[in-house]
Amino acid sequence: MSNLMSGAKMLLECLVREGVDCFFGYPGGVTLPFYDAMYDHHIRHILVRHEENACFAAEGYARATGKVGVCCATSGPGATNLITGLVDSMMDSIPIVAITGQVTSKLIGSDAFQEADTFGITRSCTKHNFMVKNVAELPQIVHEAFYIASSGRPGPVLIDVPKDVFQAQGHYAPVASIHLPGYKVFTEGHTGQIKRAAQMIWDAERPWVYAGGGIIAAGATPELRELSEIVDMPVVCTLMGLGGLAAEHPNFVSMPGMHGSYAANMGMSNCDVMIALGVRFDDRVTGRISAFAPHAKVIHVDIDPAEIGKNRAPDLPIVGDVKRVLERLNTILAEAPPDHKARNVDKRKAWWTQVRAWKHEYPLAPVYSDTEIKPQHLMAEIDRLSGGQAIVCSDVGQHQMWAAQLIRFNEPRLWINSGGLGSMGFGLPSAIGAQFARPDKLVFAVVGDGGFQMSIPELATIAAYGLPVKIVVMNNGYLGMVRQWQELFYNNRLSAVELECFPDAEKLAGAYGFKGRTIEKAHELAGALEAAVREPGPYLLNVRVSSFENVYPMIPAGAAVNEMVMGPPEPVAVPK
Amino acid sequence: MLQVISLLLENKPGALMRVTGVLTARGYNIETLTVARTLDPDLSRMTIVVDVVPTLRAQVIKQMNKLVNVLQAVDLTEAPAVCRDLVLVRVRAPLETRTAILKEAEIFKARVVDSSTEGFALEATDDPEKLDEFIQVMRSYGEIEVTRSGAVAMSLEAKKLRLQPPVPAANRTNGDRAARSEDDTPVEVSEEN
Numbered sequence: 009m010s011n012l013m014s015g016a017k018m019l020l021e022c023l024v025r026e027g028v029d030c031f032f033g034y035p036g037g038v039t040l041p042f043y044d045a046m047y048d049h050h051i052r053h054i055l056v057r058h059e060e061n062a063c064f065a066a067e068g069y070a071r072a073t074g075k076v077g078v079c080c081a082t083s084g085p086g087a088t089n090l091i092t093g094l095v096d097s098m099m100d101s102i103p104i105v106a107i108t109g110q111v112t113s114k115l116i117g118s119d120a121f122q123e124a125d126t127f128g129i130t131r132s133c134t135k136h137n138f139m140v141k142n143v144a145e146l147p148q149i150v151h152e153a154f155y156i157a158s159s160g161r162p163g164p165v166l167i168d169v170p171k172d173v174f175q176a177q178g179h180y181a182p183v184a185s186i187h188l189p190g191y192k193v194f195t196e197g198h199t200g201q202i203k204r205a206a207q208m209i210w211d212a213e214r215p216w217v218y219a220g221g222g223i224i225a226a227g228a229t230p231e232l233r234e235l236s237e238i239v240d241m242p243v244v245c246t247l248m249g250l251g252g253l254a255a256e257h258p259n260f261v262s263m264p265g266m267h268g269s270y271a272a273n274m275g276m277s278n279c280d281v282m283i284a285l286g287v288r289f290d291d292r293v294t295g296r297i298s299a300f301a302p303h304a305k306v307i308h309v310d311i312d313p314a315e316i317g318k319n320r321a322p323d324l325p326i327v328g329d330v331k332r333v334l335e336r337l338n339t340i341l342a343e344a345p346p347d348h349k350a351r352n353v354d355k356r357k358a359w360w361t362q363v364r365a366w367k368h369e370y371p372l373a374p375v376y377s378d379t380e381i382k383p384q385h386l387m388a389e390i391d392r393l394s395g396g397q398a399i400v401c402s403d404v405g406q407h408q409m410w411a412a413q414l415i416r417f418n419e420p421r422l423w424i425n426s427g428g429l430g431s432m433g434f435g436l437p438s439a440i441g442a443q444f445a446r447p448d449k450l451v452f453a454v455v456g457d458g459g460f461q462m463s464i465p466e467l468a469t470i471a472a473y474g475l476p477v478k479i480v481v482m483n484n485g486y487l488g489m490v491r492q493w494q495e496l497f498y499n500n501r502l503s504a505v506e507l508e509c510f511p512d513a514e515k516l517a518g519a520y521g522f523k524g525r526t527i528e529k530a531h532e533l534a535g536a537l538e539a540a541v542r543e544p545g546p547y548l549l550n551v552r553v554s555s556f557e558n559v560y561p562m563i564p565a566g567a568a569v570n571e572m573v574m575g576p577p578e579p580v581a582v583p584k
Numbered sequence: 585m586l587q588v589i590s591l592l593l594e595n596k597p598g599a600l601m602r603v604t605g606v607l608t609a610r611g612y613n614i615e616t617l618t619v620a621r622t623l624d625p626d627l628s629r630m631t632i633v634v635d636v637v638p639t640l641r642a643q644v645i646k647q648m649n650k651l652v653n654v655l656q657a658v659d660l661t662e663a664p665a666v667c668r669d670l671v672l673v674r675v676r677a678p679l680e681t682r683t684a685i686l687k688e689a690e691i692f693k694a695r696v697v698d699s700s701t702e703g704f705a706l707e708a709t710d711d712p713e714k715l716d717e718f719i720q721v722m723r724s725y726g727e728i729e730v731t732r733s734g735a736v737a738m739s740l741e742a743k744k745l746r747l748q749p750p751v752p753a754a755n756r757t758n759g760d761r762a763a764r765s766e767d768d769t770p771v772e773v774s775e776e777n
Contacts, residue, residue, distance in 0.1 A: 127598060132605050136652040139597070151753045156652060187750035190594060190655040314646035 011181065015143040016045035016174040019107070022150035023051060025182070028078050030054055030444055032062040032069070036082020037122055038109035041174035054444060054473065057465035059086050061437035063093020065469075067102050068441025071424045072399060072449075074227060076103040076157050077441065083109045084122030087129070087168075092431055094133040094164045099428025100248060101225055103162035105153050106130075110139070110170040126168045135163030140170065143178035151183045160193040161312040162225055194311060197328025197336065205307045205324055206340040208281055210348045213355035214303075215241045216279030218264065218293075221248030221427070222286015222310060222330045224420045231334035232285065233257065238341045240356065241283070242363050244272045246293055247412055249286070250423040255396055255416035261363060262372055265293040266563045267409040270370035270572065273563070275363055276301050277570045284308045286330045289319035290428070299568035309333050370561065370574055372413045381530050383407065383482055383553040387414035389537050390452060390480065398422065398450040401439040403459030404430040406488035409559045411454050433462030436479060440466060443475045450478070450541065457483040457507055457550075464516075470546045471520040478540045481550045483510060484557070492558045513550035524548035586615055587641055588660040588667060588737050591630040591648060592745070595621060599653040603630065606647045612636055616669075616734025627655065631667075631737045633712075656745055664740040669712040670733040671719065676726050677703035685725055692718040 013021070019042065023031070030052035035043045046053050056062045059081040066077030077097075081090050087108040097104045111120040127139045136156050138149045146169070153165040209215055223232050223245075232252055236243045236259040244264045245252045253260045264272035276282070282304040287293070294300040297319055308315075308322035309330050316325040326333055374388035387410045394400065396418030402408040402425040417423045424442055426434040439453035455463070460481045470477055491505040517524025522545050527536045533551065540547040560575040593599050600619060607614055612634050619630040636644050641659060648657035660667070673694075677685050682704075689696065689706050692714070698705035708718050712735055722728050 128601070131598065131601055132609055137598075155751065155753070183753040185750040186753050188652055189747040191652045192649070192746065192748055312650070314643065314650055318643055 011179050012177055013180055014041065014045060014174065015140075015146055015169070015176050015178060016042040017049075018143065018146055018178060018180045019150060019169070019174070020045055020049050020051055021180055022147050023078065026151070026154045027075065030069075031078035031080060032056050032065040032441065033080030033107075034059050034062055034082070034086060036084075036086050036109060038083045038111055038171040039080065039086075039174070041171065042080070042107075042109065042169075045174075053080075054440075054469070056437065056440070056469050059089035060092050060433070061440075061463060061466050061469075063090045063097070063104065063106065064431075064434050064437035065441035065444075066104055066106075067093060067097050067100075067434075068401060068424055068438030069445040070097070070102050070104060070441075071438065072421050072442040072445040074225070074421065075445075076105055076154055078105050078107070080107045081109070082122065083111055083126065084124045086122075087124055087126040090166075091129065091133055092429075094130060094166065096426055096429040096431045096434065097164040098133055098135065100426070101162050101221060102164070103157040104164035105150075105157050106134075106164060106166040108166060108168050109174070110168045112172045113141070113170045114172070116170065126166070130166045133164070134166045135161075137166040137168065139168040140173050143173050143176040146173065146178070147180060147183050148186075152186050152188060155186050156188070156191065160191075194313065194327045195329040195332050197309070197326045197333035199336075201324060201326045202333060202337050203340060205283075205326060205337055206344065208305060208307060208324060209239055209241075209283065209341065210344060210351055212281035213352050214278060214280040214359040215239060215356065216275050216282050216304070217241050217243040218246070218276065218282055218284045218287055219243055219249045219252045220246040220285065220287030223249050223252035224286075226286065226311070226329050226331040227420070228286070228331035228334055229253070229420045231331055231338060234338045235283075235334055235341070238338060240360070242275055242360065244268070244275065246287060246290070247425065248427045250412060251417035251420040254418040256418055261367065263412055264569075265290075266295070266565075267413065267559050267561065268293075269367070269372045269413070270561055270574065271363055271366035273561070273569045273572055274366045277303075277568075278362075279304050282306045284322070285334070286310060288315050291319075294319065295563045295567055295569045295571070299570075301569075374414055375557075377530060377554065379530065380554045381528065381533055381551055383410050383484065383557050384414060385530065385533065386480070386482055386551050386553060387411050387454075389533055390454060391415040392534075393537055393541055394450070394452070396422075398452055399424060399439075399442050399446060400452045400454055401425065401435045401442055402453075403432050403435040403455045404489075405432070405456050405459065406484070406492065406557075406559050407454055407456045407482040409489075410482075432456075432459040435459055436463035436470075436477075437466050439477045439479075440469055440473075440475060443477050444473075451476070453477055453479045455479065455481055456488060457481055457485065457510055458487045461507070461510075467516070467520045467548070471522055474545055476544060477546050478543075479546070479548045480537070480540070481513070481548070482553055483550050484553050484555045485510070486555055488557075489559070491556075495556075495558070497564070510550070513548050517546075517548040522546045522548070524550065526550040526552065528552035585638075585661070586633050587636045587644075588665070588735065589632045589634065589645065589648070589657060590660050590665075590737050590739060591632070591657045592622070592655045593628050593630060593651075594653040594655070595626050595628045596653055599628070599651075600630070602651045602653060603632070603648060606644060606651070607632070607634055607636075610640070610644070612644075616732075618734045618736050631735050633735050655747065656743070658739065658743065660737050660739055665737050666740065667711055667735050667737040668709055669715050669735050670707065670709045671715045672697070672731045673706045673708070673719065673722050674729040675703050675706065675722050676728075681725055685722070688721050692721070694718065
């Protein structure tokens with residue numbers, strides 16, 4: 009068998025070998041040879057309507073499966089349009105391989121048509137990036153890119169391929185090994201530290217598990233459940249970690265942080281041992297870091313050594329893959345002598361009583377109205393239809409917070425949102441990626457009226473591929489979260505936040521050939537959502553909700569976690 | 585106080601940019617930077633002197649160690665190390681001061697690399713503080729022109745270099761996080777570069 013082939017064909021073969029079944033992209037001048045090679049290749053290319061959305065869709069695919077998401081764009085504007093998606097996946101540690109075309113090698117640096125310094129521009133928004141100089145090095149680079157993207161702390165890797173490299177003929181030989189001497193992946197965790205962690209956990213009177221996106225990335229859901237059950241500990245999952253422990257598990261408290269629950273934040277503030285798993289002590293979780301978890305000894309497990317001590321100095325650091333570390337920690341905990349296990353049982357029971365009292369005192373509960381649709385009511389209805397099983401993709405803002413508070417996720421990789429970067433326009437394209445990845449799943453794109461209007465072009469993609477995504481627009485007529493902050497912190501001087509025009513959903517969806525509807529009465533909601541879910545194809549449901557609802561509880565920026573504001577009208581100062 | 589960072593990195597395009605990017609992204613200004621090949625032509629040794637807030641120094645080193653092209657980044661600020669800087673000084677030397685300048689140069693172990701009726705070009709190698717003094721002294725003789733190399737530093741401790749062993753590409757599949765190197769311990773080799 010002759011293995012002489014073009015660089016373009018070689019790239020496709022490498023993608024196949026990495027297990028890529030579909031990828032998202034948009035063609036252009038310099039990627040012509042690549043798209044020509046696709047013409048008679050079985051790998052599936054999904055044509056989106058904007059390169060940014062190609063990256064978001066690849067993220068949706070990666071977040072729904074744990075596999076590497078792949079996107080592709082042409083040189084110049086195609087590559088620069090990917091940037092937001094690359095930074096987004098960098099912030100949330102999502103494995104992405106982005107392929108960009110580059111102008112012919114001879115023209116690089118000559119300000120050629122559609123030339124941009126993609127390699128330079130993307131240096132700071134990727135985990136690593138490559139420029140291919142020669143077709144002979146292409147396979148090695150592609151496999152290295154997939155390895156870097158998916159191993160250790162996952163992240164985006166970009167490969168910039170000049171047009172002549174796509175065109176050049178070369179011998180394709182499968183790559184035997186990847187040698188990156190400077191790329192350190194720490195997986196096992198230090199045995200002595202793990203033993204000490206077990207000791208600290210048995211010594212704890214008020215233990216608390218703070219689990220994040222690392223649990224999802226590592227596939228450590230079973231280990232997290234086991235850990236919480238062995239010692240019977242409360243667990244909070246961050247915005248990135250929702251689904252890490254099933255929402256219906258009795259040990260699951262809720263989400264902590266700026267819009268987390270009272271119980272979750274009080275637990276964070278009052279625990280004596282905090283087991284932080286795959287988290288980065290993000291400012292949206294900790295509030296004022298100097299006042300965060302003041303009584304806690306912190307055990308911090310993370311695969312990235314740079315996360316250890318970045319925001320909070322841990323009492324016990326463990327660098328390793330949280331799945332591997334928990335497997336070993338759980339074994340040690342399970343085999344502990346009975347006197348160890350019994351030591352603080354009574355105190356831990358009292359702690360649970362306290363945590364349940366907090367949950368009872370201020371539960372995260374939906375709000376209803378007879379006249380208008382409350383946004384929380386909308387989320388509660390989506391939750392009812394999902395039953396903890398549907399994939400929910402969201403943008404950023406109020407709807408994202410209400411969805412995170414009120415929709416249950418009983419499995420990992422169901423809740424897909426732009427956590428770290430907070431990119432508007434993420435929900436709809438990521439739902440496209442998620443639906444391609446999981447055709448068996450009910451996929452909701454729960455978006456705001458602002459973010460939806462950033463991603464309207466992708467309605468064409470949804471229509472073209474007949475994706476049964478249920479787009480639910482929580483339409484309050486405002487950039488809700490910005491409006492909330494203007495109300496609370498800028499004397500309600502509402503500046504440039506009212507979105508006065510919103511297209512007629514029925515006509516808009518109809519223009520793309522699928523069904524849409526606008527509702528504004530509370531009694532219509534349940535039926536309209538059910539009809540959307542029953543519809544075999546895509547559906548656009550525009551839900552007019554009350555405009556001036558604010559997300560509570562809320563920890564104002566820069567405040568301590570226990571300075572939570574529970575709700576309007578009179579901010580209730582929370583006793584410590 | 586200035587931080588002295590020594591790096592061993594792959595001699596590849598963009599590697600320098602990645603390292604300096606860690607600093608510029610945090611708003612730090614690089615005081616000096618030197619880079620050259622090691623005995624192994626595939627690797628470079630870099631010394632950076634930079635003013636980093638003391639509480640963030642460890643974080644900066646960790647971020648550099650995360651870079652794929654960086655084999656090792658170490659903080660030599662408080663470690664046993666030698667640090668040397670090279671300076672070239674052009675000093676105007678009329679007849680009446682020539683002897684005095686040469687005497688001073690001798691004190692600082694500076695070498696004359698060029699001599700003309702106009703003056704001298706001198707070369708001195710020493711730790712950076714000593715060279716500051718040398719430059720001060722030369723300035724007392726009138727206008728001078730100075731070019732400095734920036735610090736090159738070397739650790740005086742034998743540091744183990746942790747390198748990641750190769751991983752097989754063949755039996756990896758997309759998304760299989762477990763299929764990393766079977767033996768997870770990085771290879772330890774003594775540093776020869």
